[in-house]
Amino acid sequence: MNVIDLHKEVWLGLQARRLRLPHSLLLIGQKGLGKFDLAKQFAASLLCEQLPADGQACGKCLACNWYSQGNHPDFRLLQPGALNDDVELEEGKKKPSQQITIDQVRGLDEFLNVGTHRGGLRIIVIYPTEAMNRSTANALLKSLEEPIASTLFLLVSSEPMRLLPTIRSRCQVVPVALPSTQKAEKVLADAGVSDAGRWLALAGGSPGLALEMAASGQLVWLEILIKRLSAGKNIDPLGLAGEIDKAIKESKGKLLLKTVVDALQKWLVDLTLARNSLPVRYFLPQATTIVGLADMIPLPRLIHSYRALISSRQEAEQPLNARLFLEGLFLDYRALFAN
Ligand SMILES: [Zn+2]
Structure with missing residues (x-):
């Protein structure tokens, strides 16, 4: 870059x-x-x-x-x-x-x-x-x-x-402002990343972050996270916490807990946008799934959960126990869909 x-x-x-x-x-x-x-x-x-x-x-x-x-x-x-x-x-x-x-x-x-x-x-x-x-x-x-x-x-x-x-x-x-989409896409193309638009959306338009995410190590856990979150109320919170915790440990410091919290935060932003009949911003390929999920969640609950996640982000810098922390996050996520 x-x-x-x-x-x-x-x-x-x-x-x-x-x-x-x-x-x-x-x-x-x-x-x-x-x-x-x-x-x-x-x-x-x-x-x-x-x-x-x-x-x-x-x-x-x-x-x-x-x-x-x-x-x-x-x-x-x-x-x-x-x-x-x-x-x-x-x-x-x-x-x-x-x-x-x-x-x-x-x-x-x-x-x-x-x-x-x-x-x-x-x-x-x-x-x-x-x-x-x-x-x-x-x-x-x-x-x-x-x-x-x-x-x-x-x-x-x-x-x-x-x-x-x-x-x-x-x-x-x-x-230092976000570069234009055209410039950012060129950065990804020059680095040999296909699907530039998708990664840039996920990274909020930031080319360096998109490159980092597109690197294979990031892809695996993100695919897991997306797949499990897409299950909505059928998510297995403890299982997912175990999988992500393992990915963090195996990454040897490359994948940080706060990166996972960031991704979940973006997922909630997309759910909130969809709930308000606005186009999703980050998870473009999952747009249809997100719209379907958003319909099942009462809006106040979504806003409350987003706020709670912002305060968890601080905690994610130095959590006492990463696995317990993740279990809490994903249990809260499932609770969004409770009747
Ligand atoms: Zn010189």
Whole structure:
């Protein structure tokens, strides 16, 4: 996915800021748009020491070499341990964190307090910024509040409403919008995904998310989920919870519980749309099934259940027991169809 082509206007906007860089930028937008990639490419272009006219890092100079190998001395990336591809999961080892830790933020102190190595900029990319608890966010806030010369914080978030308002207000916000359907479909076609329209609908128009979902690992559990949810009141909630729980365990961290909650949420959105005689948005091939199911559910019950699911989503980040959590979700789903 070429994020610079995909978000040409955002890219030009970032480049236009080169001459008067703020201390912190916050890239926001839906999940799967390539915001993180965009932030990294912008960082690379700021660190490049032989910048070509088009504003993209040359990829050849010493700085670009260091950057691509992940050891540019004036660059730091803060992300949860679980997102770091370099960390191989070893048996018996502690599970990598889904959160950015306070130690990671405190670890920046030294980096921020010595001069830059190349005499240029110092850049910190943080992604996903919402993956911080309150004390970690407050520790970061300290650095954002006392701007340091030649230093740029590049924050990236798909859920900016979950950030501390004080963090949001310290940053210049750069919105990254959904690309046009035509552009998004091209991304999927270029990656060899057939059925682009279907996956894009499921991903709410986000090409990166659609690519991720179309990857085979995602397909299996999603097909199971769709098949079982389509059974309506005849669903076997405990059986389905077992199947999904197994898929999550076998995915070794690739399939997250909250992704399953997201899918169920989209299914409920479609049911609600259908109940109101509106076209479904996400599960296009199942439209007829969804219309049939929606007719069996009283509308207030559907709205109530959607709200309940939004609060479960928070819980899905760190549930005590994934299987029990899923059983609860699917029992609630069956209850929608009760007489
Ligand atoms: Zn370069």
